[in-house]
Amino acid sequence: MRTPTELAQVFREKQLKLTPQRQLLFNLLHDNESHPTAESLFEIASKQMPGISLRTIYQTLGELAEMKELQLVDIGNGATRFDPNMSEHQHFVCDSCGAIHDVDITSAPKLRAGSADGFAVEEIGVVFRGRCGRCNQGDQSRQTTKRSPGLQAKNKAS
Amino acid sequence: MRTPTELAQVFREKQLKLTPQRQLLFNLLHDNESHPTAESLFEIASKQMPGISLRTIYQTLGELAEMKELQLVDIGNGATRFDPNMSEHQHFVCDSCGAIHDVDITSAPKLRAGSADGFAVEEIGVVFRGRCGRCNQGDQSRQTTKRSPGLQAKNKAS
DNA sequence: TGTTAGTTAGCATGACTTGCAAATTAGAAA
DNA sequence: TTTCTAATTTGCAAGTCATGCTAACTAACA
Numbered sequence: 001m002r003t004p005t006e007l008a009q010v011f012r013e014k015q016l017k018l019t020p021q022r023q024l025l026f027n028l029l030h031d032n033e034s035h036p037t038a039e040s041l042f043e044i045a046s047k048q049m050p051g052i053s054l055r056t057i058y059q060t061l062g063e064l065a066e067m068k069e070l071q072l073v074d075i076g077n078g079a080t081r082f083d084p085n086m087s088e089h090q091h092f093v094c095d096s097c098g099a100i101h102d103v104d105i106t107s108a109p110k111l112r113a114g115s116a117d118g119f120a121v122e123e124i125g126v127v128f129r130g131r132c133g134r135c136n137q138g139d140q141s142r143q144t145t146k147r148s149p150g151l152q153a154k155n156k157a158s
Numbered sequence: 159m160r161t162p163t164e165l166a167q168v169f170r171e172k173q174l175k176l177t178p179q180r181q182l183l184f185n186l187l188h189d190n191e192s193h194p195t196a197e198s199l200f201e202i203a204s205k206q207m208p209g210i211s212l213r214t215i216y217q218t219l220g221e222l223a224e225m226k227e228l229q230l231v232d233i234g235n236g237a238t239r240f241d242p243n244m245s246e247h248q249h250f251v252c253d254s255c256g257a258i259h260d261v262d263i264t265s266a267p268k269l270r271a272g273s274a275d276g277f278a279v280e281e282i283g284v285v286f287r288g289r290c291g292r293c294n295q296g297d298q299s300r301q302t303t304k305r306s307p308g309l310q311a312k313n314k315a316s
Numbered sequence: 317t318g319t320t321a322g323t324t325a326g327c328a329t330g331a332c333t334t335g336c337a338a339a340t341t342a343g344a345a346a
Numbered sequence: 347t348t349t350c351t352a353a354t355t356t357g358c359a360a361g362t363c364a365t366g367c368t369a370a371c372t373a374a375c376a
Contacts, residue, residue, distance in 0.1 A: 012374095015321090015322080015374095016322075016323095017321090017322055017323065017372080017373050017374070018373075018374090019322090019323065019324080019372080019373070021323080021324070022323090037363090038363085038364080039363085051325085052324085052325090053324060053325045053326070054325095054326095054364095055324075055325060055326070055327090055364095055365085056323080056324055056325070058363095058364065058365075059323080059324080059365095062364095062365095072234075074232065074234040076230075076232040076283070077232075078362085078363085079362080079363060079364085080363085080364085092277050092279070094277075095280070101277070103277070118290065118291025118294065119250050119252075119259070119261070119286065119288055119289070119290055119291065119294075120288045120289045120290075120294050121250070121286045121287070121288040122253070122287055122288040122289070123286070123287040123288065124284065124285070124286050124287070125234070125283075125284070125285045125286075125287070126282065126283070126284050126285075127282070127283045127284075128277065128279045128281070128282050128283075129279070129280055129281040129282070129283070130277055130278045130279040130280040130281065131277070131278045131280075132276065132277055132278075133276025133277065136276065136277075136278050170343095173343095173352095173353085174353080174354095175341080175342045175343070175352090175353055175354065176342075176343090177341080177342070177353090177354065177355075179354080179355070180354090195332090196332085196333085197331095197332085209356090210355085210356095211355060211356045211357070212333095212356095212357095213333095213334085213355075213356060213357070213358090214354080214355055214356075216332095216333065216334075217334095217354080217355080220334095236331085236332085237331080237332060237333090238332085238333090
């Protein structure tokens with residue numbers, strides 16, 4: 001995703017208003033590698049701008065995604081994650097602590113769908129699951145992002 | 159997933175009851191390549207067994223998944239899909255008609271997460287998106303499994 | 317400063333899934 | 347075959363995540 005300043009420019013060009021809410025989100029997202037959910041962004045945003053609406057967070061995130069400034073990451077359980085890193089990369093989800101890390105497998109031969117099957121692939125989503133380095137050694141469970149038990153694990157940070 | 163007969167055996171061995179509801183689902187899932195949702199299975203099951211509960215469908219699907227007889231497929235939008243095909247394979251989702259096809263990219267070099275990063279990868283989920291052969295040639299939109307517009311596209315068959 | 321189209325806030329609603337408790341029932345024992 | 351009991355099924359309430367809708371608000375331009 002572009003810098004807050006650049007985004008401001010883009011918005012202006014598109015006749016979109018540069019509201020304080022949007023600017024705040026631009027800042028919160030810039031260089032953010034935590035793959036936040038709308039909820040977590042809402043919590044952080046609320047501290048700097050009490051009263052901001054979760055609806056607005058969703059709204060703005062949706063707009064940014066549509067403008068290709070933001071990537072939606074679906075790790076299968078819980079809420080959608082947002083990733084300002086638009087470069088081609090994949091994600092690793094730690095089943096133990098729930099953390100999401102960017103992974104770059106461009107080193108490996110590019111993935112290609114069997115075009116022989118007549119599919120026109122436009123997008124490839126890859127999600128690795130396992131245990132991250134920290135969880136792998138030493139302390140076991142932490143947040144525990146369940147997956148196997150149920151179909152869903154919509155656990156809140158609570 | 160195993161055959162309904164084999165599953166019956168497994169269930170018996172585990173002291174699990176072989177109810178008509180379960181047997182019906184075993185049959186509906188066996189060799190089912192449609193990647194159904196719990197809802198769609200419910201609709202089909204209801205015809206053969208009016209009064210069966212959607213809750214039971216979810217319950218049984220969850221059990222089978224836990225028993226590794228069934229794979230949960232999350233294509234990002236809408237409901238979870240269930241896939242009795244437990245062999246290593248990936249999925250292609252047609253953004254036009256919403257169909258899900260199994261894809262086998264074992265021919266391509268296996269995916270490997272950067273173990274250098276200290277990640278212990280246990281599972282890799284790959285979802286290809288694009289247009290399937292049929293949609294690619296001729297008729298455009300059909301069911302239209304939206305994705306880009308919003309974060310979610312929980313459209314029901316209704 | 318006034319105008320207005322684009323935004324925000326809040327609440328209602330919708331889609332999907334799970335929790336819970338009462339009613340049933342498969343399967344083993346008598 | 348009847349009895350017994352723990353496993354299941356149901357049905358509904360509740361929970362999570364996300365979107366629709368609209369009145370109130372405001373950034374941005376004349």
